[in-house]
Amino acid sequence: MRKLSTEEILRISVEEFKNTEKLPIVVVLNDIRSHHNTGAIFRTCDAFACEAVYLCGITGIPPHRDIHKTALGATETVKWKYFQNIDEIVNILKEQNYSLIALEIAENSIKIEDFSVNHNEKIALIVGNEVNGIDQNVLDLCDKCIEIPQFGTKHSLNVSVSCGIALWKISSEFRK
Secondary structure: OOOOOOHHHOOOOHHHHHHOOOEEEEEEEEOOOOHHHHHHHHHHHHHOOEEEEEEEOOOOOOOOHHHHHHHOOHHHHOEEEEEOOHHHHHHHHHHOOEEEEEEOOOOOOEEHHHOOOOOOOEEEEEEOEOOOEOOHHHHOOOOEEEEOOOOOOOOOOOHHHHHHHHHHHHHHHHHO
8 A cells, every 4th residue: 555645646626626517415504613614614525526515604704714724725616605694595405405404413313324315316414503503493494414423422523523424424325
């Protein structure tokens, strides 16, 4: 086994990425306090070729030094838009026939390993605040809720880590 050099990885250009077919996945970030988390999620959305990121509430917006630090340019490749109120984008996504999937520990949630997608559906993954999670009024609008089982004492992963795990699972389902 040999580690590949940067040149061997064959990264595509920003322009090539913009023309690449995206998976039918959007991520909705609501009230994310940390710009580092927002930047990390942008970078993960780039890695999995998601359609877009929607930033809501107090979530920081590019350009911002701390978002840029963790996004590593992904704010230039991944489409994004800001909405003051999450209800606005949730209603738009519902009208566009996206399945609204909450990433939350909740009653009747689906364990992430049991979650599957229909290859004809479009997914809107909703991620909430680092402390309070997804507001109940938003959770009530969601079609499903997925949960990442945890076995330690915290039952809390960093929001960008949780989003990365969920996007890996969802993108894997689409790529089957």
